[in-house]
Amino acid sequence: MTATPDIDAFTRPYWDAAAEGRLLIRRCRACARPHHYPREFCPHCWSEDVVWERASGRATLHTWSVVHRNDLPPFGDRVPYVAAVVDLAEGPRMMTEVVDVPEPDLRVDMELRVAFRTGDDGVAVPVFTVPAHHGGR
Numbered sequence: 001m002t003a004t005p006d007i008d009a010f011t012r013p014y015w016d017a018a019a020e021g022r023l024l025i026r027r028c029r030a031c032a033r034p035h036h037y038p039r040e041f042c043p044h045c046w047s048e049d050v051v052w053e054r055a056s057g058r059a060t061l062h063t064w065s066v067v068h069r070n071d072l073p074p075f076g077d078r079v080p081y082v083a084a085v086v087d088l089a090e091g092p093r094m095m096t097e098v099v100d101v102p103e104p105d106l107r108v109d110m111e112l113r114v115a116f117r118t119g120d121d122g123v124a125v126p127v128f129t130v131p132a133h134h135g136g137r
Contacts, residue, residue, distance in 0.1 A: 067081050
């Protein structure tokens with residue numbers, strides 16, 4: 001068992017954009033609300049008139065937990081790591097990982113920016129870190 005995402009015809013644009021360093025979200029054209037994770041319908045009004053949209057990549061940290069043990073490949077080789085929930089600037093909340101930020105520096109509402117980590121399987125996954133101008137703190 002691996003943690004490789006299932007990539008199908010519907011999610012292919014998301015993963016292709018990630019490979020190019022772009023984060024996509026979905027926006028409903030009926031109610032105008034964005035959402036993430038990608039779905040083929042709007043979770044707010046149930047419309048199927050939903051399109052891909054490039055996200056800014058900006059987010060704030062909502063909550064996190066430092067994972068010290070995970071037996072699921074490839075996570076076991078990465079412990080400890082910071083599993084997190086971030087609030088994207090566009091509104092949706094996203095489960096992710098915070099990288100390159102020392103645990104004592106983590107704080108609720110800290111400014112983060114998307115980055116992408118490409119695994120051994122060649123799939124780029126969005127993770128978050130502090131913006132370059134932030135100076136690491």
